[in-house]
Amino acid sequence: MFSQEILKGTIKPIIIKLISDNGRMYGYQITQRVRELTAGSITLTEGALYPALHKLVADGVLNVETEWTGNRERKYYSLSKGGAKAAAAKLEEVGESIGVLAELFGLRPPACGGR
Amino acid sequence: MFSQEILKGTIKPIIIKLISDNGRMYGYQITQRVRELTAGSITLTEGALYPALHKLVADGVLNVETEWTGNRERKYYSLSKGGAKAAAAKLEEVGESIGVLAELFGLRPPACGGR
DNA sequence: AAATCATACATAATTAGTTTATGCATATGA
């Protein structure tokens, strides 16, 4: 069982990670992809997702382009030029942080040669 | 650089982990131990720590005993009888969650034989 | 002697982030 409380503070990094990997994505797609990648463990709610996306745009990290497929609106997000550097730094920071937590909680078997 | 935002939602599990490992600890000691174990990466602020401790007591997870060493007050916390089971479950949940995040962020080299 | 730091507790106001609930709109399948 995934602990949703751990998710706090990770939504923006998750968005950045997915967009970094896929070039550009739209909101609904992000929720589906996260569900897929985590085998249902993580569910991003709209109430958390959309404000986070808007904030990333406001902060200049992401760009938005609105497109219409048939009669349906989609807002594609991608890393802004300036945002790409910030995003990479952020991801590294998050990686380190997760590593620290993993170690603190004894989740890194030393035999495995932790990174 | 550790991202404090990742810390959100992990304070109570961290407390539980340390007390599980050490039997009983007092607040200030927990802050010092966490700093030590994480080589300064994680700093628990009092404003987050004490309310969390009080809540764990209120929830019946922890017991408190007040002691005096010289003229200084210490409140030792330990797992309550009922809390031990809940604590173990919580720690497993957190372990899984960190694992899911690690995988999502690509922090688990498959060569290492993910868990 | 005074100031600063370490130990040790605590709370209150503010800020931030999430959940829950709701809303709009189109398309599809039961």
Place this chain on the structure above:
DNA sequence: TCATATGCATAAACTAATTATGTATGATTT
């Protein structure tokens, strides 16, 4: 026709953390 899926969005309520204080003692530094 009603539920489900797609796709966006926001607002109220809740939870949790930061920041800023506050009390008090002991040790160390200036």
